[in-house]
Amino acid sequence: MIDAALHSGRGLRPCVFEVFARRLPAGRRFGVVAGQGRLLDALADFRFDEDDLAWLARERVVSETTLEWLADYRFAGSITGYREGEVYVPGSPLLTVTGTFAEAVVLETLVLSTLNYDSAVASAAARMVAASDGRPLAEMGSRRTSEASAVAAARAAHIAGFDASSNLEAGRRWGVPTMGTAAHSFTLLHDSEEDAFRAQVETLGTGTTLLIDTFDVERGVETAVRVAGRELGAVRLDSGDLPSLVREVRAQLDSLGATGTRITVTSDLTEHTIAGLRGAPVDSFGVGTSVVTGSGAPAAGLVYKLVAHQAPEGGDWQPVAKTSPGKVSRGGTKRGERLIDGRGRAVAEHVIIDDTRDGRPDGGATGSGVGSEGEPSIRSLTVPLVTDGEADARWMGPEGVQLARAHCAAAVAELPAEAMRLGDGDPALPTVYK
Amino acid sequence: MIDAALHSGRGLRPCVFEVFARRLPAGRRFGVVAGQGRLLDALADFRFDEDDLAWLARERVVSETTLEWLADYRFAGSITGYREGEVYVPGSPLLTVTGTFAEAVVLETLVLSTLNYDSAVASAAARMVAASDGRPLAEMGSRRTSEASAVAAARAAHIAGFDASSNLEAGRRWGVPTMGTAAHSFTLLHDSEEDAFRAQVETLGTGTTLLIDTFDVERGVETAVRVAGRELGAVRLDSGDLPSLVREVRAQLDSLGATGTRITVTSDLTEHTIAGLRGAPVDSFGVGTSVVTGSGAPAAGLVYKLVAHQAPEGGDWQPVAKTSPGKVSRGGTKRGERLIDGRGRAVAEHVIIDDTRDGRPDGGATGSGVGSEGEPSIRSLTVPLVTDGEADARWMGPEGVQLARAHCAAAVAELPAEAMRLGDGDPALPTVYK
Incomplete structure (x- = not known):
């Protein structure tokens, strides 16, 4: 795809890709997005070395032009998105990746692998935490998922409120408390x-x-x-x-x-x-298989879609979307806001579509403050994660995990009580496109 | 656990651990075991370096005695088991790990993570291959499982009969044919x-x-x-x-x-x-989420149980098993044989329990040959994988993948026709303990 796009001259066109879920897994009221901290970490090392390029050349996977482009690859675009640990519903614009088509599309698998798995675990874990009535939970499922996923699972479960993990590498790498x-x-x-x-x-x-x-x-x-x-x-x-x-x-x-x-x-x-x-x-629970496999929903179903590109002559951004029946998407760059009622309860997810801009947040002009008591307010959900190739270090490493964990607890606490129902039903918040 | 066992003096007791499935996932007739090649690869690097030990010491995870033991760790025991790509049913003794308690139990998570995930993918993939009526299948699910699992998934699906994968790293690392x-x-x-x-x-x-x-x-x-x-x-x-x-x-x-x-x-x-x-x-199929998440059964449910240890004074091996209701296991070292009828059809899984021996195969004395035409025969299922710490290179790398793929095709072809039914039912082969 990159090969053909570089040859057609469209590969370097500025583009906006968006990560979102078309729907929640059956029976779920909300999701918890996780993996951003791991993604920023992986992004820093996302390069193609001589061995990679030699293999691609030998197997004739891509042309010489693309090999040269890959040799210089370094993501220099920007990513905005929901904070790790944030609650989401269908249509929440979880991540917005802005860059050339080629530099953004080459990240698709990395972005989705990381967020789909980690969010599947965090979403399941959040339900278990809610069901536990405040009693501590330990993640003990390393042996029920592949050996590298196990570390990610321990981390995601901790973000969603699990207290500890039996995975020592998660302790060493991400500061997750461990237990034997x-x-x-x-x-x-x-x-x-x-x-x-x-x-x-x-x-x-x-x-x-x-x-x-x-x-x-x-x-x-x-x-x-x-x-x-x-x-x-x-x-x-x-x-x-x-x-x-x-x-x-x-x-x-x-x-x-x-x-x-x-x-x-x-x-x-x-x-x-x-x-x-x-x-x-x-007094406490130890959970294995179900938390590391997303309790019936082992992938969060997040997709990575092209939603806008810049007109060939530069200038305006043009929204794009596929229109084939059954999988219609909404084009345009988006950001998320949560409507909070006067009692501090989340009541709706606002997805604001801006057809003309790239994916950068507008500095909170729409207000991230809390209204006066008794008044509805808006909580801004979209923050900068990577700006012109530079990742925001706040979200990374063990400190990022603790920030995400605290944020998740606050975001879940804000949800209406019926969001905690384990049985089938609608998403906890309606998605309103604006 | 290792800490306490080393202190009690029992940590160096010769032990036999076994990997098996108590049951197949709901609706399944058979499983395909995979991951052995990845496990042998990982085992070669399974050491504790200075950084590992420094972290364990700083966090006081284990005592000084155990730190010293870990510093010298290198698996010097033996592993026998089913070949990668082999068909299995409940009770099939998939892997037998013989070594001291400590050296064998420290591998538990690595062994189970690898085999549970890879077998979940291979087992699902084998059903898809059977359902495809000979038309080629490509694995395209990297984005629906964590980024490291994706490589394992592509490999396991290929072993079970998928033709290609969109995961380039699986091509480079394991020789899986790739497509874009x-x-x-x-x-x-x-x-x-x-x-x-x-x-x-x-x-x-x-x-x-x-x-x-x-x-x-x-x-x-x-x-x-x-x-x-x-x-x-x-x-x-x-x-x-x-x-x-x-x-x-x-x-x-x-x-x-x-x-x-x-x-x-x-x-x-x-x-x-x-x-x-x-x-x-x-003409062909591309499969994503369902194959990399085991199509409803994202972990194969394999367990790693102590089945025998040597008497304190050496000599005889003593079978052990837990007896609490609901999870009864069978003690003793085991090997597997498949009974094949005169028309080349598998008809039963024989699990031969040898209470007195360690986990080494007895050199095929029970016969791995094919009987004369029209006569039932026995196919021996247990082969050496690691002998006194030395892995058998045959099962490793891209060549191991191709051997496993060919073996899987033959093992599945041997099954009775009703094994291919997708609906609910019993395991394709009854498990007979001998």
């Missing part, structure tokens, strides 16, 4: 459950979490308290009918005097099973 | 569809594939043939009701004399929509 766990193999390694518990307590102290369901839960609890004493930190359950089982375990722990020992549950949890444990004496 | 495509943005970049088609044909020749549904399909076909002539290679449809639309497009192409122009379809295809195009004049 003992598996059934640890118990089976020892000659008895008691030996295993004793080994764990001796090394990690009585504050550790003992896994009590390798053989028989009732005996496991009894052994755990006998070995660690009433100061035992926690017990973990990874099987069984949790709503009834946790009550029994709680009663047994209390009867043994271990009233401060917490109960953590794992076992293929989803937002629905977490919600089913409302009211049960569970 | 023009998106709607390419058409919208130009001042008319005709200009876009002309640009593409001038650069890529008349053998190229023109995307005809940006505006109006009928006009798109007319323009495509006018610009490229009757020698136009192919047209691509990415929207609409495909079964009816492809017939109309075929008739229009034929009426314009472009009888040799092929039709390729994309548009959120799954194995079900591909099957729904049986009998329709489609």
Whole structure:
């Protein structure tokens, strides 16, 4: 595509691409966009080195003209978009990439891979956080997604409100708090459950979490308290009918005097099973497969579409969109605003289409301030991420993750209560094009 | 876990871990295991460098003893297992890892991440290949999974029978054949569809594939043939009701004399929509989201369980298994054999449990040969992958991918016809423990 565009003379035409979702996954009320921090990081290294070019030349993937263009490639355009951790609905203009056609289209796969996966995880994680009633959640799903995705998943889940992850690389690379766990193999390694518990307590102290369901839960609890004493930190359950089982375990722990020992549950949890444990004496959750695979929606369905280009003679920007039935898009450069009512509740997503401008935010002229109390106000959603090739360092690294996490909590808290319903229904906010 | 095991003195106990699936994803008749070649590659680099150790020390993740052990880590054990591309059913002993507890358990996440993701893709891809009735399939889903997973997905889909991928890195790294495509943005970049088609044909020749549904399909076909002539290679449809639309497009192409122009379809295809195009004049398929996300089963559900350890005094191997209700496992070292009937059809999966041995195959003593014609025979499924820390290079790199691809085709062809049913049902082969 780049090859043909460079040859036709259109490859260097200034263009605007937009990332948005046509719809939310079935049953979802809102999405949480994530991946921007990873994207900015990857963008800094997005070059084609000699090995890359030699392979492309040998395989005759592209022509000499394109090889030369790729050799000098460095994204020099601009990207604006929603902040990482922001809530979105269908049509939210999540990212706007402005540059020449070739320099922007070559990023399509990188942009979409990063945002689709990370947003799928963050969107699922946000529902689990809402269902947990404030009890802490740990991401433990590294083994259920590919090894590099696992790091991204831990990061995205943390942004959406998970407290910790079992993925140590996510701790090192992105500052995600990490935690360990003992598996059934640890118990089976020892000659008895008691030996295993004793080994764990001796090394990690009585504050550790003992896994009590390798053989028989009732005996496991009894052994755990006998070995660690009433100061035992926690017990973990990874099987069984949790709503009834946790009550029994709680009663047994209390009867043994271990009233401060917490109960953590794992076992293929989803937002629905977490919600089913409302009211049960569970102290924390460990979630694996469902969070790292987006809980039924493993890709967020974000697309990357050309929405405007500059007229050949320069000057005006011209909106473009495909018109074939079923996949109609809206052309034109867009930015997002959220309408907030007088009680601080989000009530609508405004998508402002500016047909004549490139993708730069207009400096907040439309107001990002909060109205006086009781008055509706507008929250501006679009911020600069990359300006003329320079990424804004605020959104990057472990600090970017913490900013995104705080922003996500605030954005979700602003949503109307019905947004937290887990069942089928409409998006939490109507999308209004302006 | 490793920390406590090293302290308890049990960390260096010889152990056998097994990878298997308790069940197949809902509606599946068989799985295709993939990822072994990537795993052997990753294993060669699986070390803890100074930066890793410094971070672990600074964050107090593990004790000094464990840091020293990690500093010297190099997997020196053995791995046997099913060949990459092999068919599997519940209980198939896909991988057997023999080593000390610590050296084998530290690989758990790497092994499972790799095999779970790659097998999810390969298993979905194999169903799509079966549904395609021999017409070629291209993997085009890089943007629907995280950027590193995308390379693994292209590789796994190719092993399961996809012909090509749009992921160039998969071409470079693993020898997967690659192909490009023009998106709607390419058409919208130009001042008319005709200009876009002309640009593409001038650069890529008349053998190229023109995307005809940006505006109006009928006009798109007319323009495509006018610009490229009757020698136009192919047209691509990415929207609409495909079964009816492809017939109309075929008739229009034929009426314009472009009888040799092929039709390729994309548009959120799954194995079900591909099957729904049986009998329709489609020449090839491009599949995105569904194949890279495992078509509803984004993780294969493989687990890594301790199944045996050596008695403290050395000598005999002791089978171990958890016994808590709902997740009972079978202890003991296992190998797999497939029972083939006299007509060359697979009829059962034999899982042979050897309680007393470690995980090494016994050199094929149980027979891997084919019986005389008309007689049932046994196909041995377990081969050496890593022996005393040395990986078998046969399974690695682009050559390993081609071996796996050929093996997958043969293993799938051996299955009974009902294994190809897309609807719900039992596994294609019963699992018989021996």
